[in-house]
Amino acid sequence: MSTVAELLSQARRDGAEDAPLLLAHVLGKDRSWLYAWPEHVPGSAQLHRYLNLLQRRRQGEPLAYLTGEKEFWSLPLKVSPAVLIPRPETELLVELALSLELPRGARILELGTGSGAIAIALSRERADWHITATDASPGALEIARDNARRHQTPGIEFLQGDWYQPLSGSREYQLIISNPPYVAPDDPHLLQDGLPHEPRQALCADNAGLDDLETIIRQAPGYLAPGGWLLLEHGFDQGRRLRQWFAETGFEQVNTHQDLGGQDRVTLGCYSPSP
Ligand SMILES: C[S@@+](CC[C@H](N)C(=O)[O-])C[C@H]1O[C@@H](n2cnc3c(N)ncnc32)[C@H](O)[C@@H]1O
Structure with a gap:
């Protein structure tokens, strides 16, 4: 022995x-x-x-799937092959959301919550925010609900469905935040670094990875309150296209932020409908 x-x-x-x-x-x-x-x-x-x-x-199985845990925003989160392993670069989305001047009791929508990482980090930082988090995957939502219980953020409402479909459609959100799938289905990186073990539905989108990003941007005006913000994580080479779509859809103050590696990573804008 x-x-x-x-x-x-x-x-x-x-x-x-x-x-x-x-x-x-x-x-x-x-x-x-x-x-x-x-x-x-x-x-x-x-x-x-x-x-x-x-x-x-x-x-090649990712360490996080073997231990069943990954830390995000200093919070240990349960993960399984039903969810994307939260990435450190996604903390930029959380930082930018917290830097916005939103009213007390703001209504927040997270699309594609996966393990619940973003929604739970925001809820831990802003207990007065009302957060709704959606995902198409029932397996992911089960993990997200477990994580929310573990981190005592019972106020997050989790809903299952395709992007905005589970919502009632009123323009009530001061912030919509998402890290949607944005990898092209033929990207060779999908064969490396443990990615074959992560859910394809969490990683890949058609049209060179842009399909889900475009859906989320174009439908956002149906859900954002005037003056509300949209914050999206995306690939390093997708920022220019996103800024164009944000501008066409009625967003102002459109800006792309770089991650710690200096790569374009998050684009945001403030929805300002014409009167
Ligand atoms: C890149 S992962 C992000 C997970 C988590 N928010 C994070 O940052 O770690 C994208 C998430 O979007 C979900 N998703 C994919 N297609 C969707 C759709 N059509 N409607 C809603 N959610 C979807 C996936 O199940 C996955 O959980």
Whole structure:
């Protein structure tokens, strides 16, 4: 039977960088525990599970799906293959939303909530906001509801359906925010870095990844209050097209922001219908 120290040194020799996280996960401890208890001998079921997870990791499964958790906005969120793993660059959407001067009790709509990451981060920061979050995937909404319970944001209303379809259609929202699918279905990156394990419905959109972004922009005037904001995450090469659609649809103060890598990542605008 191997000790924790022996398992970790074997993993180091194999170049299995995520082994400490996986072993800690299987033992129900944090990583520092492993170094405090190097002589601990995991039980045979734990060892079997650890070796199985290591093997799946070697075959490219994302770490977050193996541990069932990913941190976003410093909040640990449950994830499963039913949801996109929240990305650090999406925190820019949250930062920009929080920088807007919205009234107390503002009504917020998140489209395509996935794990609930954006809606839950906003609700934790602005307890007075009324947030509705939608997704087409019932499996994703189940995870999002679990996360909302875990982070005590019971005020978020979750609805299932195609983009705006589950909503009543009144122009009540001060902010619509979304990180929709925006990868072209033939993008070669889809074959790399764990992306084959993530839901295609969460990643890909037709028309070079632009279809869902266009739907969300063009239908937004039916749901935004005058002076309301639309904030969209998108691909690094989609900003120019989005700014054009925002302007054509009656948005002003249209602007694209870059992520920490200097890539165009979020476009926003304020809806100003002509009188
Ligand atoms: C890129 S993921 C974003 C998930 C999460 N908001 C985040 O930022 O991590 C896009 C989400 O949109 C959802 N989605 C895809 N097509 C949709 C549609 N037609 N109507 C509503 N939601 C849709 C997917 O199920 C997925 O959860």
